[in-house]
Amino acid sequence: MRSDLQMAFIGSGVMAEAMISGLLAKKVVTADQIIASDPLESRRLYMQQTYSIRTTSHNTEAIQGAAIAVLSVKPQVLGSLMQTLRGKIALDTLIMSIVAGASITSLSQGLNHASIVRAMPNTPAQVGMGMTVWSASPEVTEVQHSYSKIILQALGEEMEVLHEYEIDRATGISGAGPAFVFLLIEAIIDAGVQMGFTRDQAQILTLQTIAGSVELMRRTNEHPTKLRNQVTSPGGATAVGLYELEKGRIRTTICDAVFATFERTQKLGKLS
Numbered sequence: 001m002r003s004d005l006q007m008a009f010i011g012s013g014v015m016a017e018a019m020i021s022g023l024l025a026k027k028v029v030t031a032d033q034i035i036a037s038d039p040l041e042s043r044r045l046y047m048q049q050t051y052s053i054r055t056t057s058h059n060t061e062a063i064q065g066a067a068i069a070v071l072s073v074k075p076q077v078l079g080s081l082m083q084t085l086r087g088k089i090a091l092d093t094l095i096m097s098i099v100a101g102a103s104i105t106s107l108s109q110g111l112n113h114a115s116i117v118r119a120m121p122n123t124p125a126q127v128g129m130g131m132t133v134w135s136a137s138p139e140v141t142e143v144q145h146s147y148s149k150i151i152l153q154a155l156g157e158e159m160e161v162l163h164e165y166e167i168d169r170a171t172g173i174s175g176a177g178p179a180f181v182f183l184l185i186e187a188i189i190d191a192g193v194q195m196g197f198t199r200d201q202a203q204i205l206t207l208q209t210i211a212g213s214v215e216l217m218r219r220t221n222e223h224p225t226k227l228r229n230q231v232t233s234p235g236g237a238t239a240v241g242l243y244e245l246e247k248g249r250i251r252t253t254i255c256d257a258v259f260a261t262f263e264r265t266q267k268l269g270k271l272s
């Protein structure tokens, strides 16, 4: 991206930090191109000291002169934030919102601004392995569109969707997904510890098994059922483990978790 472009992050929490660290690591922008705002002094100090970026407690100061402003606050404060920013955003600023549920229409109306990208990233962006699903308003220019792609590619994979409701759906899979996966990881490690492995040993076994399974499916592009059957010997050990998982309704429980997250995302969108 052009070295004179300024980027603002409004709200400097977990996800803003993931994006900032990814952008700096991939050298998409330099630290002096970034300003981040946050009401918490401790957070501003941390961001300043860790990433050498500028910080401010004033959102309107952060957004001034920004080519791209990322809205990275919780949905519950978006309404009041939009009131503060309304009328203070330059016409050529691109607003990129990562706020769960907040639609392009509500952002555009709340901010009285036309160029909006709505994105749903996830926390593995911290290590460049993120998944972001995003959509742009028709007013986003070609240049702003290509900047958005460059920014989101610095976080990992990105997928642009034409229909915005797909972002709400994706929140149930890729947005919240890391939490579901970490719960699974925790459970398997705990089972290993219960059987007598040290926590370190159980963690090595679990992480390599999950990473290896992902890589195997990626490289072979086989259906998961085929890969699962390769593990499952007739009359063997895996079959009884799978039986227990099915008895515990793992499939429908996972589906319910994804659907509930999707529905809650839609409700969050109505908060602002």
Ligand SMILES: NC(=O)c1ccc[n+]([C@@H]2O[C@H](COP(=O)([O-])OP(=O)(O)OC[C@H]3O[C@@H](n4cnc5c(N)ncnc54)[C@H](O)[C@@H]3O)[C@@H](O)[C@H]2O)c1
Pocket: 010, 011, 012, 013, 014, 015, 016, 037, 038, 039, 040, 043, 059, 072, 073, 074, 075, 077, 081, 098, 099, 100, 120, 121, 122, 123, 175
């Ligand atoms: N954490 C995730 O996995 C994830 C993934 C995708 C999208 N999101 C979305 O990103 C947004 C931020 O989530 P997060 O997890 O980074 O939350 P967070 O709580 O870590 O960060 C929010 C930050 O905003 C600050 N803040 C509060 N009020 C503010 C205001 N008026 N102006 C400026 N800053 C203010 C808070 O002090 C905090 O540092 C949410 O809308 C969430 O839906 C989060």
